Amino acid sequence: MNNQGDKTSSSYSLPRPWTHEVFLSFSCEDTRKGFTDHLYAALTRAGINTYRDENELRREEDISLEMVKAIEESRIALIVFSKNYASSRWCLDELVKILECKRIIGQTVLPIFYYVDPSDVRKQSGTFAQAFDRHEIQFKLETEKVASWRKALTEAANLSGWDLQNIANGYESKFIQKIVDEILTKVNQTPLFIAKYPVGIDSRVEKVNVLLDIESNDVRIIGICGMGGVGKTTIAKAIYNLLFLQFEGSSFLPNVRESSEQPNGLAHLQEHLLFDILHKENLQIRYVARGVNVIRERLRCKKVLIVLDDVDQLYQFKAFCGGRTCDWFGPGSRIIVTTRDKDLVKQIGVEEVYEAEELDFCESLELFSCHAFRKNSPIENYIELSESVVKYVGGLPLALEVIGSSLFSKRSILEWESTINKLKNVPHNQIQSILRLSFDALDETQKDILLDIACFFIARDKDDASRILEGCGFFPDIGIRDLVQRSLITIDNQKKLRMYDLLRDMGREIVHEESPKEPGKRSRLWFHGDVHDVLNKNKGTEPVEGLILDNSSQLFEVPLSTMAFKNMHKLRLLQINYLQLMGSYELLSKKLRWLCWHGFPLTSIPSSFNLDKLVDLDIQHSRIKIVWKEFKLLKNLKVLNLSHSSCLIKTPNFIGLPNLEKLILESCKTLLEIHQSIGFLNKLIFLNLKDCNNLVNLPRSICKLTSLVNLTLTGCSKLRNLPEELGNMESLMELHADGTAITKLPLSISHLRNLKSLSLRGSKGPLSRSWYSLFSSWRSPRMAPNLISTPVLASFSGLHSLRELDLGYCNLSDGAIPFDLGSLLSLQTMKLSGNNFRSLPASINHLSRLELLIVDHCARLDQLPELPSSLVLLAAKSCTSMERMPVNMGLLSKLSSVSLNDYTRLKSLPEDLPSSLRSLSIESCKSLEGLPNFASVTSRSFYKFKKSVC
Structure with missing residues (x-):
């Protein structure tokens, strides 16, 4: 361990703050204006922060300090090996520095072989031999330098990369796209959180890294073994953070053992694995055998890094990796398995095993101190006491963290001595017993x-x-x-x-x-085997307070009897998903606080079912048509979740639920009406009606919900109006009504002084559809008449807290947005894409906090007014009628990113660009005449400029 500075820092465990995502190394002589320029344009077009040297006249001298800094601050280095690459001393020095960064800071290095054979690079043959003949003469007194160049070329050529002659049949555009796609995959991945205080991680990660031998092209399985709490998962996460960018795909699968105990748990983890590596959604894996086939077929050519955390059975490993040979994955792949079972790694066929080591005394004292004192060493008067604790606890990180945290609030010597005396009675290194001390100290x-x-x-x-x-x-x-x-x-x-x-x-x-041999006498039951045995044989007793049994995989097809619950008088927590119960519901406990019964099999809740003390009723995916036939008074109920109840016709009478806080009716497709009594729910804070696509109206009484904070109406495609008294909902902070038929908001909405987010995206009622039909009958946007529509709302006045506004794709025309737009003094994000207006209100300039403005695909928009000085991002792609930009664009001192792609009429940009600009995209702006003055842009911050096909 390094004793200098902050000892809790770790080069492996803490994500490095990169300035650039990609550094391009290339030969100016033969690729700058061709392949490398196209590659750079494609990378920046994809939004990848790419650094390239803009100096076309590189001199044959040592690379500059600026270039060294750029390499060190780049997450990935792309090396374009071309025929003249080795002729440049500058390029070779860059390469040596890049490989140094690979070793020291974990930089990812990816070679591209552009019309050169990798073996020529590796062996310095062909044109590379000619270059080195000249170097040997020119640098005959610097033999070590030439030798370092040769070594660097050999090392780089052995790395996994791309060879133009073997990919995409030599088509450069397809070749470049493949490179960009893989780089995007890497830069979109984020490091895992390791630990608040990653003490001792570096040395352990280094030992595992040696075993992995990343330079080798075989498929290799590595095991990390050790007792619980020794830090296996922490080490695996740190290794993952260090290496994942060097692979075509990577996935960290946590808690494999625990997931395998859940219904369909391994199948869900298979979905996780495939999504992580392929980045494709909707790969639904319903059973493990299906997942096995998909993994084998889709990943067999990919170089992947997979971490399987906490495996304890061979079948768990096989669900993701097949047999011992791991031939499901491409060359260079690495599989890391963490387990407590040393015999399991032998069954798997692990090549190398790292036995996770406990922390030594100094490391243990440091970690303990971090948690007990929030410093990396003990405070005065507590040094000897701290050392005593560490001696008894040993070097298990989890135990040190828990015991240290438990002592953080204790500042009396007597309390510390009492804890130490208790530790003396615990057998050394029995971590469960040590942790038990923290449990025993609880009330x-x-x-x-x-x-x-x-x-x-x-x-x-x-x-x-x-x-x-x-x-x-x-x-x-x-x-x-x-x-x-x-x-x-x-x-x-x-x-x-x-x-x-x-x-x-x-x-x-x-x-x-509590009862080792008789599960029915324990306070809590969670293991499905124990639970089914207790229920099937009616072994439940009074001590049972909680019980869960998830039957979503239909493990138990025979209905169970309610008699099984007869003696469970203290039962307060019950989850029995997709279970059939026969008999009288009167036998279930009258003390239930939580009932989770997904797939509830009845069309209504029996009147004999006593729910008086219930707090949370979760019966998603039920067959319920009417929640209960008779009036129910449930004073304690706070959450009612009826989501995906596809037979539900109407909601219950809410008068009997005076304390309800959350009502969730998402995807109740047959729901036609909300009971008028909803207005009596004066404590309701969350109402979700998403995708209730047969709901036409909301009751006026809904406006009495003065405590409501979140109202979701997204996907209620037949909902045309909101009640006029909506403004009475004084606590409302979020109103989401995307994809509805709403054309106009009530006047009273201006009274919602706490509203922070308003979204009507894609709301297309009859009026807006008529606008669209009229608009689409004209040959071009500019030929269309100047449509004037009724404002979507009369005034923004009063919405002083609004931060996010989304009116995208609502087919809004001129006049639909109130002219007092500038009164939204808290607005930070405004999305208006896909609309039909020609201009925006000039008052937009008064939005002093607006940071994000998106008006993409507004085909009739021909001008933008002056924009507020707070703007950070302007996205106005495909505004094909736009002829000029705001006159004050050069004065927007915070503007960082501007996207103006696909303009057919834009002729010029402002003479000077703001110095804050980092990204400017003007791709396919075919009428643009001349470029702005880039000298006004700060060179270090301006890294993206897209002008292809201008």
């Missing part, structure tokens, strides 16, 4: 929350889980915060609850210990 409520999460709520939305836990009386706001603080759970970027596998296993083991 009873925190323990219940932790066990519920471990057994039922991993990967569930944190807010949804909190509602259920609150209904159980567990005070989750405080409890979850404390568990996060103690590193016992985490919350990811999507606000989902997560746990380390070892901590999850610890929690489940604690439940298992």
Whole structure:
């Protein structure tokens, strides 16, 4: 470990902030104005930040410091080997520097062989031999330099790349497109998060990297073995971050063991793998055998990097990689498997195994200190105590993190000594027992929350889980915060609850210990074998508080009896997806807080089913026609999810649900009406009616929902109007009504002072369709009459909080956008693509926070008014009637990107461009006369210029 500076940093685990995505190395003499120029144009056209040397008169001297800096700051280096490449000392010095960056900072290096044989590059034969004959004479006193050039050429030629003579039958355009497609795949991939404090990672990654031998062209499987908590997954993620750009495709598949225990779990992971590598959606894998065939057929020619994390059975490996030879993948592919089972790696046929090492004492003390003190060494007066803790805990990173986090809030010496005394009674290196100390230190409520999460709520939305836990009386706001603080759970970027596998296993083991031999006497049941046995044999007892059984794969076709629940009087959490139950529903627990029953088999919920304490009712994909036939008073219900209930005709009477907060009716295709009583839901904050495509009207009472924050109407294709009193919904922040038949918003919308996002994209009612028919009857956009339409809304006045506005593809004509557009003082993003107006209101210049303006495919738009100085991105592609740009374009000091492709009438650009400009695209602007003054653009920031076919 390096003792200088911040010891928690890691060159392998932390993503490097690249300035350029691609650096082009090429010979000026024979490719600058031909192949390399076309390649550069294609890369920039694809939005890839590419650096090339603009100096056409390279002198035969050492490469400049500016060039060295550009190489070091580039994520990928593309080397165009042409016949004269080796003749240039500059090119050869570039190549040596590039390969140095490959070794030191993990830069990806990809060779392109342009009418040269790779063997000529590798052996310095052919034209390369002639070049080196001259170098040997010219640099006879610098033999080491010439030798370094030869070595670099040999090393680069052995890398995987592209050979024009073997790809696309020599067609350069197709060859270039293939290169661009593969580069796009690489730059669109993002590194994985490794750890908050990646102590000791570098040395371990280096050892695994040696075993992988990336330069070898064989297909190789590497195993990373070790006990739980030793850091196998962390090492695998760091290796993945280091290498994934060097492959045609890559995928990191987490928690293979856990996923294989879920219905269709391996098939879902196969989908994940294929999407990661092929970047194609809708590759639905319904069963593993189908996935095996698709992986074998689609990936057999690709050089891939695949990480299978936490594998414990041979069949799991075979679902992704086939047999021991791994002949499903192209040459140079690497498979990394992490497992606790050393025997498994032998069955798989792993060539090399890395035994994950525990941290040494210094590393352990550093990691412990990072979590206990938020510093990389102990604070004064706690050095000896910290060393004592580390000696007992050992070098297991997870245990150090958990124990350190548990001590973070403890600042008394007595508390620390108490913890150390407890550690002395734990057998050394028994991590489950060490972790158990953190569990034992929790109060009873925190323990219940932790066990519920471990057994039922991993990967569930944190807010949804909190509602259920609150209904159980567990005070989750405080409890979850404390568990996060103690590193016992985490919350990811999507606000989902997560746990380390070892901590999850610890929690489940604690439940298992309640009754090792009789599952029906445990508090929580999650393993499908145990659950089915308990239900099938009526073994459930009073201690059971939670039970889940997902039968989506139809593992159990015979209906079970409600008698199985007769003795489960404390049951509060129940998930029985796609399960058939026969008998009286009166036998189910009266203490249920969460009922998740996807595929609910009945047309209505029986009146005998006691749901009085229910907080969350989730019956998606049900056969429900009427939710319940008799009036129900459910004072505790906060979430009702009836999504994809294709038989649902109408909603229930909502008067009996006074505390409902979320109502989800997505894709209820037969739903014709929303009950008027919805107006009584004064606590409703989320209403989703997406794709209810038979819904024609909303009840006026919906406007009484003064707490509603999010209203989604997207895909309600028959919905023509919104109630006039919509403005009464004072808390509304998001209104999404894409793809509806709405032509005009009510006047009262200006009262929505908290509205932040408004989207009507693709809304085409009868009026807008008539505009389109009239418009399309004219031969060209400019011949069409100046259509004046009724404004989509009368005024923007009052929408002071609006940040995002999307009126794209609504066939709006002149006058449809109010002239007081400038009153939207908080607007940051405006999307108006695909409309029929000729101009925009001049008041757009008053939008002092507007950063993104998109008006693509507005064929009649012939001018833009002065734009606000805050604008960062302007996208106005295919505006074929546009003749001139805004007069103040050169003064837009924050403008970074401008896209003006496919203009047929644009004759000129402003004389001076803003110095902030980084990307300018004017492809296929056939009438453009002359180019602007590029001297006004700061050279370091301006990296994209597209002018092909001008």
